[in-house]
Structure formats: C-alpha cells, structure tokens
Amino acid sequence: xxxxxxxxxxxxxxxxxxxxxxxxxxxxxxxxxxxxxxxxxxxxxxxxxxxxxxxxxxxxxxxxxxxxxxxxxxxxxxxxxxxxxxxxxxxxxxxxxxxxxxxxxxxxxxxxxxxxxxxxxxxxxxxxxxxxxxxxxxxxxxxxxxxxxxxxxxxxxxxxxxxxxxxxxxxxxxxxxxxxxxxxxxxxxxxxxxxxxxxxxxxxxxxxxxxxxxxxxxxxxxxxxxxxx
Amino acid sequence: xxxxxxxxxxxxxxxxxxxxxxxxxxxxxxxxxxxxxxxxxxxxxxxxxxxxxxxxxxxxxxxxxxxxxxxxxxxxxxxxxxxxxxxxxxxxxxxxxxxxxxxxxxxxxxxxxxxxxxxxxxxxxxxxxxxxxxxxxxxxxxxxxxxxxxxxxxxxxxxxxxxxxxxxxxxxxxxxxxxxxxxxxxxxxxxxxxxxxxxxxxxxxxxxxxxxxxxxxxxxxxxxxxxxx
DNA sequence: TTTTTGTGTCACGCATTTGTCACCTTGTCC
DNA sequence: GGACAAGGTGACAAATGCGTGACACAAAAA
Numbered sequence: 001x002x003x004x005x006x007x008x009x010x011x012x013x014x015x016x017x018x019x020x021x022x023x024x025x026x027x028x029x030x031x032x033x034x035x036x037x038x039x040x041x042x043x044x045x046x047x048x049x050x051x052x053x054x055x056x057x058x059x060x061x062x063x064x065x066x067x068x069x070x071x072x073x074x075x076x077x078x079x080x081x082x083x084x085x086x087x088x089x090x091x092x093x094x095x096x097x098x099x100x101x102x103x104x105x106x107x108x109x110x111x112x113x114x115x116x117x118x119x120x121x122x123x124x125x126x127x128x129x130x131x132x133x134x135x136x137x138x139x140x141x142x143x144x145x146x147x148x149x150x151x152x153x154x155x156x157x158x159x160x161x162x163x164x165x166x167x168x169x170x171x172x173x174x175x176x177x178x179x180x181x182x183x184x185x186x187x188x189x190x191x192x193x194x195x196x197x198x199x200x201x202x203x204x205x206x207x208x209x210x211x212x213x214x215x216x217x218x219x220x221x222x223x224x225x226x227x228x229x
Numbered sequence: 230x231x232x233x234x235x236x237x238x239x240x241x242x243x244x245x246x247x248x249x250x251x252x253x254x255x256x257x258x259x260x261x262x263x264x265x266x267x268x269x270x271x272x273x274x275x276x277x278x279x280x281x282x283x284x285x286x287x288x289x290x291x292x293x294x295x296x297x298x299x300x301x302x303x304x305x306x307x308x309x310x311x312x313x314x315x316x317x318x319x320x321x322x323x324x325x326x327x328x329x330x331x332x333x334x335x336x337x338x339x340x341x342x343x344x345x346x347x348x349x350x351x352x353x354x355x356x357x358x359x360x361x362x363x364x365x366x367x368x369x370x371x372x373x374x375x376x377x378x379x380x381x382x383x384x385x386x387x388x389x390x391x392x393x394x395x396x397x398x399x400x401x402x403x404x405x406x407x408x409x410x411x412x413x414x415x416x417x418x419x420x421x422x423x424x425x426x427x428x429x430x431x432x433x434x435x436x437x438x439x440x441x442x443x444x445x446x447x448x449x450x451x452x453x454x455x456x457x458x
Numbered sequence: 459t460t461t462t463t464g465t466g467t468c469a470c471g472c473a474t475t476t477g478t479c480a481c482c483t484t485g486t487c488c
Numbered sequence: 489g490g491a492c493a494a495g496g497t498g499a500c501a502a503a504t505g506c507g508t509g510a511c512a513c514a515a516a517a518a
Contacts, residue, residue, distance in 0.1 A: 118269050121272070143400045156448075193478080196494095197476085217494095219493095219495075385465085387465070419465095425507070426465090426508080429506095432507095446507090
C-alpha cells in the first residue's frame with residue numbers, strides 16, 4: 001500500500017518532525033536512532049526509501065549505506081543522506097559511497113518530498129501510481145476502487161489493502177508474516193492464520209463467473225498474486 | 230484550483246520577483262534554479278505554464294524545452310521564454326525550439342500576465358474559469374453559488390468550501406484529516422468527526438428529489454465526490 | 459436587543475468488518 | 489493407504505466506523 005520510509009536520525013526533534021510530515025504525506029514510517037537499529041529494521045522489512053543521517057552513534061551513515069548496498073534486497077533502495085553544513089560537504093557531493101541524493105540541514109520539507117518522489121519514481125514507479133492493472137484486475141488506490149473485467153467490486157478495507165499490496169508486487173510470494181507486516185502493520189499482534197481468512201475473503205470478493213483465481217497458494221511458503229485472463 | 234506556474238530562473242532577484250507577482254495574481258508557483266531542477270519539478274507536478282530562462286546552469290533553456298516537449302504530460306504545456314537582449318535574438322524569434330512565446334528582459338509584469346493568460350486560455354481554458362461542473366453539480370467559486378440541475382442551492386460557508394474542494398478533485402478519496410487541512414486550515418484544531426457532520430449537511434443541501442448522492446463514503450478511508458446523473 | 463444562521467461536539471443506534479476458533483479438505487511423505 | 493501437516497471456510501462475538509438528531513455556543517442579521 002503506502003510506500004515505507006525508514007528514517008535514520010538520532011536527533012529526536014528532527015526524527016519526529018520527519019515522521020510527522022511523511023506520515024501526513026501518505027508514507028508509512030519507521031525510526032531508527034542509530035546505525036545498528038537501522039540495519040536491523042531494514043532487514044525486517046525492506047524499505048522503499050531510506051532517509052539517512054550522516055552523523056550517527058555506533059555506525060556512521062556512510063557505513064550503514066555501504067552495508068545496505070551489499071545486501072541484495074536493499075542494493076537499489078533509494079537513499080537520501082541528511083547532512084549538516086560543513087560535514088565534508090565535498091565528499092558528500094560526490095555521492096560515491098552509494099547514496100542517491102543528499103540534503104543539507106536545515107532543509108525544506110517540500111523539497112525533500114520532491115526529491116523523495118523523484119527517487120522513488122525512478123526506483124519503483126508502481127509505488128506512486130494511482131491505478132495499477134495486473135491481468136484483468138484493476139486497483140485505483142486514489143479512488144479506492146477495484147474492478148475486474150471492468151466490473152466494479154466491493155472489498156472491505158483490509159481486503160483492499162491486501163490486494164493493493166499484492167498488485168504492487170505481482171508474482172511475488174509473501175509469507176503470512178510479511179503480509180501481516182505490510183498490510184496490518186508491524187506493531188499489531190494478530191494470528192498468522194488470520195491472513196488465511198482474509199485471503200479467502202479476498203478470493204471470494206474477486207470471484208467472477210468463468211474467471212480463475214488470481215491468488216496462488218504456495219504451500220508452506222505463503223501467497224502470491226498473479227495475472228489471469 | 231489555481232494554475233500552477235513553474236518559474237525556471239537562476240537569478241535570485243528575478244525569480245523572487247516573479248514568484249511574488251504571480252502569487253499575488255492568484256497563481257501557485259514553484260522555482261527551479263537550473264535546468265535539471267526544472268525537469269525534476271515539472272515531472273513531479275505537471276505545470277500549467279512554464280516561464281523558462283534562456284541562460285541556465287547545467288542545461289540550457291532550449292534543451293529543457295526540448296526535453297519537456299518529448300514528455301507526454303508537458304508536450305503541450307505553454308512555455309514562455311525569458312531572454313536577455315542580444316541572446317541570439319533572431320533564432321529565438323523563430324520559436325522553432327518549441328516555446329510558445331518569449332519576452333525580452335527587462336519586461337513589464339502586466340504584459341507578461343497578458344501573454345500568460347492568452348496562452349493558458351488557448352491551452353486549458355478551464356483553469357481560468359471560476360465555475361466548475363461535476364456531473365449535474367455546478368460550483369461558481371467566484372460568486373459563491375451552487376446549482377444542481379440548474380436549481381440554485383443554499384450552502385453554509387463551510388459546506389461551500391468543502392464542496393469546492395471536492396469538485397476540484399473529483400473521484401479522489403480524502404481522509405478526514407486531509408479535508409480538515411484543505412477546508413478548515415492546517416492550524417485550527419477540530420475533531421475529525423466534525424467532518425462527518427459537515428458531510429452530512431452537505432449531502433442534505435445537495436439533495437434533490439430523484440437525484441442520487443454524489444458523495445461516496447469509503448469506510449475507514451474518507452469521502453469522495455463523484456459525478457451522478 | 460432579539461432572531462436567525464452557522465459551527466463544533468457528543469452520544470446513541472446501526473451495519474459492516476474483524477480476528478479467532480473449530481472443523482473440514484487437501485496435499486505430502488513414508 | 490495411513491498419518492501428519494498445511495490450507496480453506498462457516499460461524500460468531502467483539503470491535504470499529506459511520507450517520508444523525510440534539511445541543512450549546514458564537515456570529516451575523518434584523
């Protein structure tokens with residue numbers, strides 16, 4: 001559903017400000033207060049964008065960036081460096097340590113959003129698009145509408161978010177835990193089997209006479225959404 | 230919605246002056262200080278008009294113009310070139326690089342506004358109009374009048390602003406918080422549920438015998454305004 | 459002033475949605 | 489086939505979200 005932004009910043013005030021503004025702008029956020037926590041959170045759920053402070057306790061921003069790049073999942077995740085004026089500005093400008101962009105504090109929120117969107121558009125355009133089609137299924141996340149074969153369907157909120165997530169990552173298999181993280185949120189506790197029930201409900205809602213089931217069950221692994229015609 | 234003007238100008242003083250004057254004239258503005266930023270901003274939100282300096286760092290105005298024309302969204306966006314006297318005036322006069330008009334610095338604001346309006350009227354007349362129609366609902370934001378099926382309706386101020394906002398973004402779902410921001414203002418504190426009450430009042434005010442409800446409730450997400458007949 | 463109109467909250471009722479469980483079906487491995 | 493594990497699903501109580509009438513208060517009009 002929403003793009004997931006990892007904020008790595010040890011200044012409480014700035015971290016909170018970023019979280020507030022990104023939340024309002026429609027992003028899901030998580031905050032890491034130091035480099036180690038950042039790597040941990042990033043491995044728990046792959047972020048769609050990372051805001052990375054240059055000066056950090058435990059591990060420097062550069063080091064975090066380097067390690068993120070070494071991992072397969074985050075090797076291409078957009079990273080925006082946040083630096084204070086004077087932090088070896090020239091080296092930062094080179095961006096030769098793997099960041100995609102940088103902002104010098106203090107910066108304006110609109111500009112940060114602009115760069116954020118630009119980077120995400122480059123990396124994962126589907127995250128910013130409003131209407132996505134997979135096979136005969138069309139999801140409009142701006143109007144909150146779902147169609148199959150131009151037939152409007154009614155989904156509950158959770159089913160909608162679930163489908164939205166699937167449709168943005170077509171073909172990929174998600175475990176129940178991953179789906180819980182992505183659709184329900186990291187903090188709520190729900191039984192893993194609850195996912196099954198919602199998958200069932202989503203299947204029922206997407207059912208059309210003569211049409212196949214676009215959700216594939218991968219035994220002992222999870223579920224995937226695939227195009228059918 | 231105000232027309233959105235992208236100002237591409239590297240001279241700080243002129244850029245600020247343009248922003249100030251266009252803001253006062255009722256336009257939304259953004260400033261790009263070089264060619265790359267211009268392309269970035271233009272892709273971020275499609276402008277309704279572009280003021281483009283001829284001499285720019287990184288990418289020349291001509292090159293920017295060419296690239297804008299290549300993109301689908303900006304292929305027909307009006308572009309006014311701003312040139313200093315002597316900048317190969319003859320070639321510029323040809324306008325063969327894709328601009329729609331040009332002004333030689335220093336120029337007079339009223340003349341710039343006149344050309345701006347002329348170009349925008351040609352490209353997108355609806356932006357200059359005050360009355361917007363969605364389905365059978367007509368809103369005149371200048372005269373503060375609302376009609377449905379040519380039947381004049383009476384709305385309170387808040388209902389009017391709410392409808393005005395909706396009508397400018399038909400089909401899109403807005404959360405209560407977004408509506409509070411857009412209609413009440415970012416700074417005032419009102420309960421989110423207050424939006425519900427006003428939605429109810431707006432619905433009642435728009436009710437006409439035999440006519441459907443143009444406001445759609447999206448459970449756990451917000452409200453959207455849609456054309457009905 | 460009195461009257462009218464508009465605004466923001468609240469509380470109650472109702473319908474939908476949700477998470478969980480229990481029981482059933484299906485798949486897999488020996 | 490039998491035994492076990494994993495997935496499907498109907499049922500249901502609880503939670504959630506929404507619509508609305510009522511009300512107090514403020515601002516504007518008369």
